[in-house]
Amino acid sequence: MESCNCIEPQWPADELLMKYQYISDFFIALAYFSIPLELIYFVKKSAVFPYRWVLVQFGAFIVLCGATHLINLWTFTVHSRTVAVVMTTAKVLTAVVSCATALMLVHIIPDLLSVKTRELFLKNKAAELDREMGLIRTQEETGRHVRMLTHEIRSTLDRHTILKTTLVELGRTLSLEECALWMPTRTGLELQLSYTLRQQNPVGYTVPIHLPVINQVFTSNHAIKISPNSPIARLRPIAGKYMPGEVVAVRVPLLHISNFQINDWPELSTKRYALMVLMLPSDSARQWHVHELELVEVVADQVAVALSHAAILEESMRARDLLMEQNVALDLARREAETAIRARNDFLAVMNHEMRTPMHAIIALSSLLQETDLTPEQRLMVETILKSSNLLATLINDVLDLSRLEDGSLQLDLGTFNLHSVFREVHNLIKPVASVKKLLVTLNLAPDLPVYVVGDEKRLLQILLNVVGNAVKFSKEGSISMSAFVAKVESLRDFRSPDFFPMPSDYHFYLRVQVKDSGSGINPQEIPKLFTKFTQTQPLATRNSGGSGLGLAICKRFVHLMEGHIWIESEGLGKGCTANFIVKLGFPERSNESKLPFAPKGQANHVQTNFPGLKVIVMDENGVSRTATKGLLVHLGCDVTPVSSTDECLRVVSQEHRVVFMDVGADGYELAVRLHEKFAKRHERPLIVAVTGSTDKVTKENCIRVGMDGVIVKPVSVDKMRSVLSELLEHRVLLGPM
């Protein structure tokens, strides 16, 4: 700032110069005043300005400078002392502020400079982040493509669709020119071009599998860039000159179920690969980027998995179809078997009667014929006829019995009989035959053998006859001894069957019979076969001994039915043979709690003649038959409540009523159902008996279905009703057809 020496306006000199100075000072002052204003204005406008204090200082400095120049204007002319004082004050202040500002600037300017540096730094950082963002976006894009591809590939389980889709989607995502899949042939020695993107039907174009480039691809699980001239990449004829795009090949593992081992998944040792070849568009100068390669690798893996899923599915579908077929076949076989069994049972049921009748006729008439006068030749003939027919009758009986035994439908006919007399009878029967062969037959009954026992007399006789008969049959000379005794507990342990544990008790005992003969004996190895049907032990020589081989098999079954055991011992050929059997017999009188399998049917039911006061209900819509039935029951002493409808019956019925007779003419079953609902507990419910005129199966089935306790067929006589009521009250159910 120039010092102004204008204390005395001595020089009246150039008024022009003075004027110019005057004007300049004025403008300077003006500028000096406006600059801070501008600064303030703009700083206020901008939000961030860290150096307000500096601004204030600067502002003050400028203002004071301006003030100084302004006051200068008054000093051009003569001025008073006040003006001089003001001028001086202003100048002093200005000096102070400007010095302060100068000092302040020393600190501030480096700071301001460094701001610039930081700005540069931030810009660089921003550029870097932008780059990374670009990368991430690319990766994310790749990921999206992979997901989309995978989704497409995995959305189908058909092998061809999977592969086709893969190629199509890859081609689209990566904008490929060509994409091809080479699959290994059956022999595994060649790769065959199976699918391509652009060409519709790839011709059976094969390359051998042991090319170096292929090996290179197969040994790495990355996508590998290969030369466009290698045989696997030459998918189209080279047309003219063009710069083929870069080619990449990747292996696609073909997984089998057996390849999945927990430990080294996904390292697969000996397996097959397919080859996927991808070609970028030619003349495009595009290059394979890393993320694209990664995409290709991931897709290849996914394809492998999808293919294996498809294979597994195919397998399981095939297995399921097979199973279904087998199921159908089995079902058919079962039905056929059932039909066969039914047919056989029907046949047996018919033949049972049909075969025996003529047989009996023949036997009866032949015996009668024997009684008449015959010439010796005739007698011989008749005897032969009789013998043969007896044999045949026995055979028929045996066969039928055996079939019934096998069905399990045979049941013992239990009754009380004289055991000693059975043995004596067998002895008597066998003596004549034995004496013809000059065999001695002895019978030995233990003294403690009970006389009267409970069991199946006929069948026991059959067993004995069979066993003794065999003894006689197979002995040419010597003696036969029969002994019977009660089997003792200790001795029950010592015999051959491991699963027979006889337990005698107060209600039954075990009879043991032993038949020893001194005949031809049996080879010990043949013994197991004795009890099987239709096998003969001595094939050729003794065929004429007769017997079809069924006898022992039947005996065994009967013995088992009697909860016993039968076995044969022999020391060898020519050394005789001992047949043993044990059967369970019951004691009479004490056999109330009999453990024998079949409940005795013999006892006649004691029929009540009258039922005094028995409360019953008769339900019948028809008035006449209702009255008739009521009369019947009243005659038998019952207290009868007649009702004419289901509802009325339900209203009237109570626990006191013991029986409800209902006519099921049209539809009486509903009442039975409602009665079951009303009385949940069986002992509270009255017995329900259906009265019906029809005996057909449908009616019976309906009655069983709704839970009736019995059925009576009309017309009902007094006796019938009497016995029905007796049986009902005794057993709470009607057994057998009425």
Added chain:
Amino acid sequence: MDVGQMRRQWVEYTKSLFMEGFLDSQFEQLQQLQDESNPDFVVEVVSLFFEDSERLLNDLTRALDQPSVDFKLVDSYVHQLKGSSSSIGASRVKNACIAFRNFCEEQNVEGCRRCLQQVKQENLLVKNKLETLFRMEQQIVAAGGSIPNMEQIGF
């Protein structure tokens, strides 16, 4: 006529009813149910039957006179009549009913009408016969005798 003669007459008449098929063993059963505690059982049941059959026959006539015959309804009536007649042992009525039902199944209107006539006729016949029988019984009882037991006669 003395009681013995009346009783013999009654037996003959009853036998003839059975022979001619008007009654069957069911009627016999009913007779057996009649005893001192229940002396009029048979008459009661038979009267009930005739009331029932009268009603049913009227219903049947009406049903078959309709322009369009409801065979289900007709069948149900016939079924009831069959049930009643078999309960008292009126076997000819019952047989007629059986034939009637067959025509119902075939939905043969003419056949049904013919059967209805048949049933009516049989019903009337058996009604007359039974009324005669009961009159005889009343006469026997009035003369101080008792009605013979068919079982004892060994019928």
